[in-house]
Amino acid sequence: MSNVRLKNFSRRQFAALLTGLAFVSGTGPILAAADPAEGYVGKVADDVMSLANSGASGEELREKFISVLNRHVNLSSIANLALGRYKKDLPPAKKDEFYTLFGNYAAALFVNYVDDFKGSDLKIISTSKGDKILTISSEIERNGGGGEPIKWRLVPSGGSYRISDINVKGVWLTIATKKRFTDVLNRSKGDFEPLFAELREAKTW
Numbered sequence: 001m002s003n004v005r006l007k008n009f010s011r012r013q014f015a016a017l018l019t020g021l022a023f024v025s026g027t028g029p030i031l032a033a034a035d036p037a038e039g040y041v042g043k044v045a046d047d048v049m050s051l052a053n054s055g056a057s058g059e060e061l062r063e064k065f066i067s068v069l070n071r072h073v074n075l076s077s078i079a080n081l082a083l084g085r086y087k088k089d090l091p092p093a094k095k096d097e098f099y100t101l102f103g104n105y106a107a108a109l110f111v112n113y114v115d116d117f118k119g120s121d122l123k124i125i126s127t128s129k130g131d132k133i134l135t136i137s138s139e140i141e142r143n144g145g146g147g148e149p150i151k152w153r154l155v156p157s158g159g160s161y162r163i164s165d166i167n168v169k170g171v172w173l174t175i176a177t178k179k180r181f182t183d184v185l186n187r188s189k190g191d192f193e194p195l196f197a198e199l200r201e202a203k204t205w
Contacts, residue, residue, distance in 0.1 A: 035127060037127060037134045037154055038124050038136060040154065040160060040161045041124070041136050041138060041154070042124075044068075044152070045150070047068050047071075049118070049119050049120070049122070049140065051064050051065060052110075052115075052117035053118050053143075061114065062111050063107075065107035065110045065111060066103050066104065066107040069103060069110075070103065072162065073106070073162065073163040073164075074155070074157075074163065074164050075099065075102060075103050075106060076099050077164060078102070078106070078164070078165065078173060078177070079098065079099055079177075081174050081177075081178060082102070082174060082178045082180075082181045083178075083181060083185075084178050084181070084182055086181070086182070086185045086192075089190055091192065094192060094196070097196070098192075098196070098199075101199035101200060102177075102199065104202070105199050106173065106177075109168060109173065113169065116140070116142065116148040116169075117140060118144075119140040119141050119142045119143060119148070120141065120143055121140070122138055122139070122140055123138060123139045123147070124136060124137075124138050125137040132155060132156075133153050133154065133155055133164065134161075135151060135152070135154075136153075136154065137149070137151050138151070138152065149167075149170075150166065150167065150168060151166070151167035152166055152167075153165040153166070181195060
């Protein structure tokens, strides 16, 4: 398991904090001490880094990332935002398929950049709290040296948090998907079949 460093906490101090983790069914961990949002991000990052370091690849790796994302990320909310003005036109009978395909597509992002997630530590740099959204800036310290900046947006959920957006390589998932989906739907004049076809074929970013 990777070590997660929160601001000025030492690894020993953080290890002590981990013993205070309490789990709310289906919602993820809550730190008894320190910032709960930062503790939640630490847990998510630990899952991501553990998977990146597991040696899995290809379709197996993507399926495992889908499982991680479904546990921690509000994928349906991001998918709806990605459709923008076309959300109201999504055929009701196609909604379940669209959300499944979107999950596959989001997981492909992590597969594409899997080497950047092969780290052992997460450093929390800053936390910005808005009315409803918290933005946490962090850095994954890669095994081979150097760091990979990751930003997380969180929303409260059932006494814990859910991730509402993630920034990798300087790009927010919501912004990247909305641009791509809008381009496809604009070209097809609102016909969803070309978008579905593209998502079915998408193996990477």
